[in-house]
Amino acid sequence: MTSKNKQAFVSWSRLIKSFRYASEGIKHTWANEQNFRIHSILAGIVLIASTLLGVSVVEQALLILVIGGVLGLELINTALERCVDMITKEYAIEAKIIKDVAAGAVMVFSITAVLVGITIFLPKIIALLF
Ligand SMILES: Nc1ncnc2c1ncn2[C@@H]1O[C@H](COP(=O)(O)OP(=O)(O)OP(=O)(O)O)[C@@H](O)[C@H]1O
Numbered sequence: 001m002t003s004k005n006k007q008a009f010v011s012w013s014r015l016i017k018s019f020r021y022a023s024e025g026i027k028h029t030w031a032n033e034q035n036f037r038i039h040s041i042l043a044g045i046v047l048i049a050s051t052l053l054g055v056s057v058v059e060q061a062l063l064i065l066v067i068g069g070v071l072g073l074e075l076i077n078t079a080l081e082r083c084v085d086m087i088t089k090e091y092a093i094e095a096k097i098i099k100d101v102a103a104g105a106v107m108v109f110s111i112t113a114v115l116v117g118i119t120i121f122l123p124k125i126i127a128l129l130f
Contacts, residue, residue, distance in 0.1 A: 035074060047060075053128075063117065066113035066116045070110050076102070076105075077103060081102070084099055
């Protein structure tokens with residue numbers, strides 16, 4: 001049996017399209033979500049500081065991991081907000097809970113990222129000062 005719609009194992013055009021759609025999602029979030037812009041700029045500052053302060057490769061990898069986690073969760077949070085807004089524009093307790101819980105997830109991981117940053121940077125800053 002042969003399928004008329006047999007697809008290539010890897011379709012480059014589909015891959016490029018999916019990158020384009022993902023970039024559009026990131027651009028939309030950057031344009032509309034202040035928290036995403038703040039987190040992205042802070043991430044850039046942290047990565048520059050980590051290079052200047054001679055943070056080890058493993059520590060830098062850890063910073064990249066938590067930064068990616070925060071930004072990824074921001075994107076999921078934005079998707080959930082849009083999803084709720086698409087379902088209802090009216091006040092609904094379920095809508096409130098979904099948005100608040102999603103925002104809570106971002107906050108939990110952001111605090112985790114800050115704690116990782118403090119653990120890595122504080123000893124280096126103290127060593128620089130004293
Ligand atoms: N349909 C709704 N029903 C009940 N409460 C809502 C509803 N929409 C939003 N809220 C409440 O208002 C808060 C802010 O919602 P909003 O959609 O403005 O999110 P936001 O985090 O401010 O996002 P944005 O950055 O897009 O303004 C939510 O966390 C939730 O508590």
